[in-house]
Amino acid sequence: MTEHQKVRINSSHWVLIFALLAAAVACYLLIAPYMNSIIIAFIISLLMFPVHNRINSKMPSYPNISSLISCFVLTIIVVIPLLAFLAAIAQQGSKFSQNVYQWVTHGGFEAFLNHPLVEQALNFSNHYLPFDSLTPEKLGERVAKFSTSFGSELVGASAKVLGDATGFILNFFLMIFVLFFLLRDHNKIMGSLRHIIPLSRSQEDRLLTEVENVSKSAVMGSFLTAIAQGIAGGLGMWLAGFPGLFWGTMIGFTSFIPVVGTALIWVPATLYLFVTGDTTWAIFLGVWCMVIVGSIDNLLRPFLMQGSGGMNTLMIFFALLGGIQFFGLIGLIYGPLIFAITVVLFNLYDEEFRDFLSWQDEN
Structure with a gap:
């Protein structure tokens, strides 16, 4: 083969690569609006594949039916409890709004403001903190406005949820549709990925295994921790006299917020119980949330996310924080996944160029 032929072949390779990249970008733009559904379906397929494998083993000659059964099982598990859950939350939220309004209009907030501890807190705030002065009258106006508007805001939020229900x-x-093919054609898809990725088989195994492990650990670490904290926090709030399901759900959502987390809910609730005279229940709720709810976040989340690509706690923290900032709630999965893949690629780079890097360190 002549030098000219080598150049011509190499040039054709580059043309093919650029054409393929352009086509890939065009395909991405076409499916970009549905990318979240596709990625979630891919992650769920990794989580569900052991269950699907067991179903498929009972009917190996009918892959379409086994995949359909797996998707049907997932739909039943997710949709029915979710609908009942949303209905219960709306009911408890509406009742809470009514109770707040009655408490404010019947002098409960006025008595709260006259509590010695509240007066001391207001005096401290007005004297030492660089904010506008707070008076009982101003606070009363704001709380009255909140109590009257909270119900309408809740109704508006419910209407928005119903409006977004179609989407x-x-x-x-769409996610179920994609999941059906991912489960049915799992081996073909993985084989195609291995064939296309220009890495050795061992490197491909490490990369794909890491994607699977991090996807599982991100889902388990974030969402299962939120569910566990919501259940534990809701139980504590219910025992202390608050609507357990509603506030447990709020605690579950706030668990996604880094640093502050569930304290956004249980600290004000504890203070409210304390200044209204329910000291025993205030102590109970504070201790319960610090010990039980806090230990879930400190112990369960790191345990469930231990497969996150060897990332330390600081990396996981910024992966979650940046993921939420850039992608929204789905960033709880995307953030750790991007960081973990980057760590694996750095490790592969280190192995591939170890001789050169060692020589460079010595010179």
Whole structure:
């Protein structure tokens, strides 16, 4: 083969690579609006594949039916409890709004403001903190406005949820549709990925295994921790006299917020119980949330996310924080996944160029 032929072949390779990249970008732009559904379906397929494998083993000659059964099982597990859950939250939230309004209009907030500890806190704030002066009258006006508007805000939020229900249903069934093919053609898809990725088989195994492990650990670490904290926090709030399901859900959502987390809910609730005279329940709720709810975040989350690519706690923290900032709630999965893949690629780079890097360190 002549030198000219080598150059011509190399040039054709580059043309093919650039054409392929352009086509890939065009395909991405076409599916970008549905990318979240596709990625969630891929992650769920990794989580569900052991269950699907067991179903498929009972009917190996009918892959379409086994995949359909797996998708149906997932739909039943997710949709029915979710609908009942949302209905219960709306009911308890509406009742809470009414109770707040009655408490404010019947002198409860006025008595709260006259509590010695509240007066001391207001005096401290007005004297030492660089904010506008707070008076009982101003606070009363703001709380009265909040109590009257909270119900309408809740109704508006419920209407928005119902308005978005069509989009949610479409995205959900799109995810189920994609999941069906991912489960049915799992081996073909993984084989194609291995064939296309220009890495050795061992490197491909490490990369794909890491994607699977991090996807599982991100889902388990974030969402299962939120569910566990919501259940534990809701139980504590219910025992202390608050609507357990509603506030447990709020605690579950706030668990996604770095640093502050569930304290956004249980600290004000504890202070409210304390200044209204329920000292025993205030102490109980504070201790319960610090010990039980806090230990879930400190122990369960690191345990469930221990497969996150060897990332330390600081990396996981910034992966979650940056993921939420850039992608929204789905960033709880995307953030750790991007960081973990980067760590694996750095390790592969270190192995591939170890001789050169060692020589460079010595000179």
